Amino acid sequence: xxxxxxxxxxxxxxxxxxxxxxxxxxxxxxxxxxxxxxxxxxxxxxxxxxxxxxxxxxxxxxxxxxxxxxxxxxxxxxxxxxxxxxxxxxxxxxxxxxxxxxxxxxxxxxxxxxxxxxxxxxxxxxxxxxxxxxxxxxxxxxxxxxxxxxxxxxxxxxxxxxxxxxxxxxxxxxxxxxxxxxxxxxxxxxxxxxxxxxxxxxxxxxxxxxxxxxxxxxxxxxxxxxxxxxxxxxxxxxxxxxxxxxxxxxxxxxxxxxxxxxxxxxxxxxxxxxxxxxxxxxxxxxxxxxxxxxxxxxxxxxxxxxxxxxxxxxxxxxxxxxxxxxxxxxxxxxxxxxxxxxxxxxxxxxxxxxxxxxxxxxxxxxxxxxxxxxxxxxxxxxxxxxxxxxxxxxxxxxxxxxxxxxxxxxxxxxxxxxxxxxxxxxxxxxxxxxxxxxxxxxxxxxxxxxxxxxxxxxxxxxxxxxxxxxxxxxxxxxxxxxxxxxxxxxxxxxxxxxxxxxxxxxxxxxxxxxxxxxxxxxxxxxxxxxxxxxxxxxxxxxxxxxxxxxxxxxxxxxxxxxxxxxxxxxxxxxxxxxxxxxxxxxxxxxxxxxxxxxxxxxxxxxxxxxxxxxxxxxxxxxxxxxxxxxxxxxxxxxxxxxxxxxxxxxxxxxxxxxxxxxxxxxxxxxxxxxxxxxxxxxxxxxxxxxxxxxxxxxxxxxxxxxxxxxxxxxxxxxxxxxxxxxxxx
Numbered sequence: 001x002x003x004x005x006x007x008x009x010x011x012x013x014x015x016x017x018x019x020x021x022x023x024x025x026x027x028x029x030x031x032x033x034x035x036x037x038x039x040x041x042x043x044x045x046x047x048x049x050x051x052x053x054x055x056x057x058x059x060x061x062x063x064x065x066x067x068x069x070x071x072x073x074x075x076x077x078x079x080x081x082x083x084x085x086x087x088x089x090x091x092x093x094x095x096x097x098x099x100x101x102x103x104x105x106x107x108x109x110x111x112x113x114x115x116x117x118x119x120x121x122x123x124x125x126x127x128x129x130x131x132x133x134x135x136x137x138x139x140x141x142x143x144x145x146x147x148x149x150x151x152x153x154x155x156x157x158x159x160x161x162x163x164x165x166x167x168x169x170x171x172x173x174x175x176x177x178x179x180x181x182x183x184x185x186x187x188x189x190x191x192x193x194x195x196x197x198x199x200x201x202x203x204x205x206x207x208x209x210x211x212x213x214x215x216x217x218x219x220x221x222x223x224x225x226x227x228x229x230x231x232x233x234x235x236x237x238x239x240x241x242x243x244x245x246x247x248x249x250x251x252x253x254x255x256x257x258x259x260x261x262x263x264x265x266x267x268x269x270x271x272x273x274x275x276x277x278x279x280x281x282x283x284x285x286x287x288x289x290x291x292x293x294x295x296x297x298x299x300x301x302x303x304x305x306x307x308x309x310x311x312x313x314x315x316x317x318x319x320x321x322x323x324x325x326x327x328x329x330x331x332x333x334x335x336x337x338x339x340x341x342x343x344x345x346x347x348x349x350x351x352x353x354x355x356x357x358x359x360x361x362x363x364x365x366x367x368x369x370x371x372x373x374x375x376x377x378x379x380x381x382x383x384x385x386x387x388x389x390x391x392x393x394x395x396x397x398x399x400x401x402x403x404x405x406x407x408x409x410x411x412x413x414x415x416x417x418x419x420x421x422x423x424x425x426x427x428x429x430x431x432x433x434x435x436x437x438x439x440x441x442x443x444x445x446x447x448x449x450x451x452x453x454x455x456x457x458x459x460x461x462x463x464x465x466x467x468x469x470x471x472x473x474x475x476x477x478x479x480x481x482x483x484x485x486x487x488x489x490x491x492x493x494x495x496x497x498x499x500x501x502x503x504x505x506x507x508x509x510x511x512x513x514x515x516x517x518x519x520x521x522x523x524x525x526x527x528x529x530x531x532x533x534x535x536x537x538x539x540x541x542x543x544x545x546x547x548x549x550x551x552x553x554x555x556x557x558x559x560x561x562x563x564x565x566x567x568x569x570x571x572x573x574x575x576x577x578x579x580x581x582x583x584x585x586x587x588x589x590x591x592x593x594x595x596x597x598x599x600x601x602x603x604x605x606x607x608x609x610x611x612x613x614x615x616x617x618x619x620x621x622x623x624x625x626x627x628x629x630x631x632x633x634x635x636x637x638x639x640x641x642x643x644x645x646x647x648x649x650x651x652x653x654x655x656x657x658x659x660x661x662x663x664x665x666x667x668x669x670x671x672x673x674x675x676x677x678x679x680x681x682x683x684x685x686x687x688x689x690x691x692x693x694x695x696x697x698x699x700x701x702x703x704x705x706x707x708x709x710x711x712x713x714x715x716x717x718x719x720x721x722x723x724x725x726x727x728x729x
Contacts, residue, residue, distance in 0.1 A: 010034070010105050010113065010121055017041070017117035024048065024055040024101040026117035027089045028063060031103065031141055034087060036149040039067065043464070046263035049500025054099065057091055059500020060139055068147030075136050078126050082107040087115075089139040092132040104129075104138070157463050164244060165283060171237040172284070178230040179292040185223040187299060190433040192216045194307075197426030238280055245276040249462055255470035258538040264465075267349025271341065272465060275458035282455030290448055293441035300438035307427045308417060314409055315435050318442045321402050326446040329395045334453045336388040341457060343381040350377045356621070403439050410435045471537075472558045484556070486564060486644040486675060487514050487549050494544030496527070496534060504530055506698040508544070512691075514644070517667055517676040519686040521716060522695030528679040529570075532647045535677070536565060566643030566674075570650035572630040574622045579607060580614040583636045594640070602666060603636045606659075627654025635663065639670070646676045652685065664688050683720040692716070 013033040017026035018041050025041040025048060032039045044050070047066050048059035057073055064071040081088070087105045094100045103115035111123040148156075165172075192212065200209050253269065305312035354361070354370050361370050414431055417423035494508040504527045512518045520528045533539045535546075537558050546553045553561065574582050584594050595614065598604040610616040622630050631654050638646060646667075652660040667676055668688070678689060686692050687706035694702040694709060694716050702713040709716040 007113070007121075010115065014103070014115045014121050015041070015117070016120065020118075021050060021054045023117040024060050024089070025050055027101045027103045027115070028060055028067075030115055030117075031069075031087055031089070032067060035143045035147065036151065037067070037143075037147060038150040038153060046259075047499055049498055056500050057089075057137060057139055060089060060101070062499050064139070064141050068144050069141040070144040072140050074138055074140060076138055077136060078130055078133075081112070081129075081138070082126075084140070086140070086142060089141070090133055091135045091137050092129075093134055094132060156467065157459070160463060160467065161459065164248060165241065167244070168237055168241050168283070171233050171240075175230050175233045175237065175284070176291050178226050178233070179289065180295055182223055182226055182230065183292045183296045184299070185219055185226070186296070186437065187303070187434070188216060188219045188223075190303070190430040190437075193433065194424075194426040194430035197429060198424045199426075234284055237284065241280045241283065242276050245279065245462070246273060249273060249276065249466050252466045252468075252470065255472065256465070256468050257471050258533075260468060265345070265349035266352045267347070268345040269465070270352075271345035271348050272461045275341070275462050278458040279455050279462070282451050285451060286448065290445065293444045296441040297438055297445065300434040300441070304431055304434055304438070307431055308414070308423055311410060311413055311417070311431055314413055315406070315431075315438060318402070318406050318439050319446075321406075322399065322442050322446040325395060325398050325402065326450060329391060330450055330453070333388070333391050333395070333450050334457065336384070336391055337454050338457050340381075340384045340388050341461065343377075343384045347378050347381040350374055399443055403443070406439060407432070407435060484560070484564060484644070485514075485549075488512075488547075489553075489645065489675060490545075490547040490550075492545045492547070494531075494534070494546070495542045496530060496539065497542055503542075503698055505534075505541075508700060510693050510700065510703075512645075512675045512677055514675050515672050516690045517671050517678060517688070518691045518693065519678040519680060519689040520693050520695055521680060521683065521686045521719075524681055526695045527698065528681075528695055529649050532567075532649050532677065532679055535645075535647060536567065537561060563641070564644040566638030566641065566646045568631065568634045568638050568646075568648050568651035570653050572622070572627075572634040574618050574625070574630055574633060576620045577618060578614065579610065579616050579618065579633060582618060582633055583640055585637065597640055598636060601636070601639060601670075602662065603632065606632055607636075628656060628659055631655055632659065642673075644674055646674050647679075648676065649679045650681075651678070653682075660685075681719075683716065686716075687720075 013030060015026050015030045015033060017023045022041050022045075025044045028044055028048070029039055029041050044063050048055045048063035050059065061071050061073055081090075081104060084104070084106065087103050090102050090104050092100050092102055101117070105113040105115060105121075107113075111125055112129050113121065114124050114129070115121050196209075196212065200212055250273065301312060301316060304315050351374065354374055361367055411432060414423055414428040418425060418428055488511065490511045492509055494505060495503055496505040496508075497503045508531065510518070510520075520531065522528050530539065534541055548556070580589055580591060580594055583598070584590070591614070595604065598607060607614055607616075618625060618633075625633075631651055635651060652663050655663065664685070667678075678685065680686055683706075690705070692702075692704060692706065692709055693700050694713050696702075696715055702709055702716065704712065710720060711717075
């Protein structure tokens with residue numbers, strides 16, 4: 001029997017699904033929260049391989065392991081389930097056809113406590129659960145050593161943030177001190193007006209009047225000068241902090257594994273970079289402006305009490321009133337702010353995606369369609385902005401109304417005190433001035449939490465990327481590695497699958513030696529390119545061994561391993577700059593060295609055909625080059641650093657026959673110094689290889705040279721016969 005407080009905790013920690021496809025993610029997110037952690041269904045989506053068809057128990061298992069759970073999938077029955085002491089995820093069938101995931105928190109009072117992501121926390125009898133739990137499968141989770149609790153996550157965030165702003169402490173301290181001076185000088189207006197009305201003017205003392213005006217003018221000038229100096233400090237702090245935030249964020253971003261970029265939209269990354277300005281503004285506000293507002297409130301209240309105790313108590317009513325308004329709207333504004341940021345990221349992503357695909361859009365005359373789609377997404381974003389604006393307008397109305405009532409009340413009460421000769425006119429004017437300033441400061445203090453939460457949301461979004469585990473550290477670049485020569489690469493019993501999916505590559509075995517060119521031949525989508533991605537350490541195999549010169553390839557750091565690779569992709573990425581810069585990919589490329597390399601390998605004649613030769617500027621997205629030209633420049637880039645393993649993924653697919661022949665001849669010429677792996681679905685290229693591996697049904701179906709495979713592999717033979725027929729036609 002579970003105590004009532006535990007049932008309340010289960011209800012509080014349970015999370016409902018965001019969509020009908022997210023039931024498994026909601027279950028996993030609920031257990032993360034149940035054990036004191038924090039995550040979102042969006043974060044879990046890619047890690048579990050969730051699609052519009054939902055996810056699998058395997059996908060949930062893989063995501064749970066990444067979160068630091070010790071996880072295991074089991075088959076059980078109702079009796080075993082009753083004995084479970086900790087929550088488990090069950091796979092059930094709703095309405096006898098809809099696959100669904102729920103959390104079983106235990107058995108109490110003759111019923112199972114079930115967390116249904118589509119409904120909430122409820123109870124099932126043994127018979128009811130047995131009727132839907134037909135698979136008898138469950139996923140058991142328990143926090144492991146690497147499981148990160150919310151508390152430790154908060155500590156890590158605090159440490160990261162303090163490290164970022166550590167250099168800003170001196171500037172922020174000076175700005176805060178100057179702000180205090182400004183706030184103290186700001187009270188001079190109220191004090192001088194009181195003295196002017198109550199003493200100086202009634203006495204008609206010209207000398208005192210002139211002296212007072214001079215002193216007051218000096219104070220105002222000093223306040224203006226200090227305000228100017230403070231603004232310079234804040235502008236400098238703003239620049240330095242924003243540069244540091246972006247440098248830290250973007251620098252960490254580039255070191256994240258490639259699958260992260262495959263699963264994250266460019267718009268989302270850019271939107272999170274833009275969050276830096278929000279963080280900086282709130283840091284300044286909280287570190288200096290709030291200090292000023294607190295001092296203004298205390299000093300103003302002190303002067304008001306000095307002039308009139310009863311009026312002081314009236315003015316203090318602003319504190320609970322504005323505090324209540326801030327509390328009342330706080331949660332709704334935070335939710336609205338998060339929705340605005342998320343929808344902004346989606347809008348930015350759609351803009352980038354649409355502009356990047358403008359060629360396809362125009363080719364199919366779909367400008368109008370994509371215009372409507374983008375406008376719809378932008379309209380959704382603006383609807384979120386509008387909703388946030390309405391909340392802000394509503395809150396400002398109540399604040400304005402409260403301020404008006406407060407000022408009217410103070411004026412009414414001080415007027416009564418003047419009529420009853422308990423207060424002087426100048427004191428009344430000073431009190432009204434002080435109440436106005438104090439009211440503004442109290443409002444700022446009350447609303448500070450909302451601004452803090454806005455910055456916290458922006459900070460959490462940045463931290464989510466900045467704290468992700470990098471592939472390797474920056475310091476690895478400077479590490480001295482031993483001289484390395486690749487003589488042999490062996491892959492044994494390699495298996496690979498994407499999260500939540502079935503095996504894509506099964507029991508892959510192959511070998512390549514220095515001086516050999518081997519080809520992986522297979523249909524489109526059979527996993528050839530994924531295999532190259534594994535060899536580049538962009539993807540991790542599920543099992544198997546990879547040996548380099550007979551030793552585990554992980555003995556070499558990732559940054560070191562990639563120094564020995566040359567890669568040419570089917571879809572080449574060139575950068576906005578000269579051909580020379582794209583070949584060298586160096587900060588200050590050595591022109592003579594690049595030209596000498598191109599002459600040695602035969603690229604020079606190809607490059608000099610461009611009007612500006614090596615100085616030819618490649619446009620953004622390489623729009624001024626053909627596909628074949630891009631692949632040639634990419635091949636030159638791959639060979640420039642003298643790789644020991646060359647990976648070619650459909651590397652000649654866009655080339656003409658003459659250029660393709662040049663590449664094949666070059667490969668045969670240089671292979672004595674390098675091991676070459678060629679990926680293709682074209683037998684006319686495979687036949688030039690020393691060895692061909694035919695990929696069929698997720699594995700290696702046949703191995704041999706071209707002539708051998710013609711005789712012993714039907715798939716390869718039919719592909720070659722189709723090629724011969726096409727050439728005859």
